Amino acid sequence: EVQLVESGGGLVQPGGSPRLSCAASGFTFRNYNMNWVRQAPGKGLEWVSHISSSGSTIYYADSVKGRFTISRDNAKNSLYLQMNSLRAEDTAVYYCARHLFGNYFDCWGQGTLVTVSS
Amino acid sequence: SYVLTQPPSVSVAPGQTARITCGGNDIGIKSVHWYQQKPGQAPVLVVYADSDRPSGIPERFSGSNSGNTATLTISRVEAGDEAGYYCQVWDSSSDHLVVFGGGTKLTVL
Numbered sequence: 243e244v245q246l247v248e249s250g251g252g253l254v255q256p257g258g259s260p261r262l263s264c265a266a267s268g269f270t271f272r273n274y275n276m277n278w279v280r281q282a283p284g285k286g287l288e289w290v291s292h293i294s295s296s297g298s299t300i301y302y303a304d305s306v307k308g309r310f311t312i313s314r315d316n317a318k319n320s321l322y323l324q325m326n327s328l329r330a331e332d333t334a335v336y337y338c339a340r341h342l343f344g345n346y347f348d349c350w351g352q353g354t355l356v357t358v359s360s
Numbered sequence: 361s362y363v364l365t366q367p368p369s370v371s372v373a374p375g376q377t378a379r380i381t382c383g384g385n386d387i388g389i390k391s392v393h394w395y396q397q398k399p400g401q402a403p404v405l406v407v408y409a410d411s412d413r414p415s416g417i418p419e420r421f422s423g424s425n426s427g428n429t430a431t432l433t434i435s436r437v438e439a440g441d442e443a444g445y446y447c448q449v450w451d452s453s454s455d456h457l458v459v460f461g462g463g464t465k466l467t468v469l
Contacts, residue, residue, distance in 0.1 A: 277458065279458075279460075286444075286446065286460060286461075286462050286463040287395070287397075287403065287446050287448075287460040287463070288460065289456070289457070289458035289459070289460065292457055292458065301455055301457050302455075303456060304455075304456065337402055337403070342408075344391060344393075344408060344409050345391065345393075345449075345450035345458075346391075346393035346405060346408045346409075346448065346450075347393075347395075347403075347405065347448075348405050348408075348414065350402040350403055350404070351402060352401075352402055353402055
């Protein structure tokens with residue numbers, strides 16, 4: 243069974259630097275591009291970042307560029323999101339999602355909630 | 361960057377047909393994907409590449425795309441279809457690669 247499990251969320255102070263993780267299982271992780279998508283409370287889905295299967299190609303939404311860093315460890319079947327200089331508007335559930343060739347997401351994790359507050 | 365526009369809400373009686381639109385400039389030349397999200401749950405892909413259904417998604421869910429509007433159609437609506445629905449495209453013309461519509465809340469009366 244394809245499974246993605248996020249972790250690392252919680253209450254973070256403004257300016258904090260948590261790292262989110264996404265553990266993948268049930269498929270050959272190194273063959274797939276991956277993404278982070280977030281959802282603020284009561285709001286819609288917002289794409290955050292994309293990383294290619296090898297990690298060589300990376301993109302970010304303008305709202306997080308320069309503050310967030312996406313990475314992956316194919317040996318550990320894991321995806322990461324290093325978040326720096328957090329702001330209140332970064333409060334959201336963060337999902338990792340598997341990216342298929344047609345540029346859509348066929349599998350999502352359950353999400354991890356990051357709350358930025360003092 | 362590319363903008364996708366969805367109606368905030370759509371209401372339909374059980375057994376009827378729900379149509380949820382997703383507007384975008386020349387969206388007909390893009391490949392549109394649709395996700396269903398129930399409260400407290402992760403999104404689930406229900407239609408990809410305009411009109412294809414993933415395994416396990418009922419035939420009641422279908423999609424179309426032409427001109428400036430893509431449409432998700434849900435036939436014979438059931439109470440369990442009540443959820444948020446999001447359209448999504450890949451915008452290779454900008455660095456903002458993945459674009460989601462604002463979402464539509466489907467209410468089953």
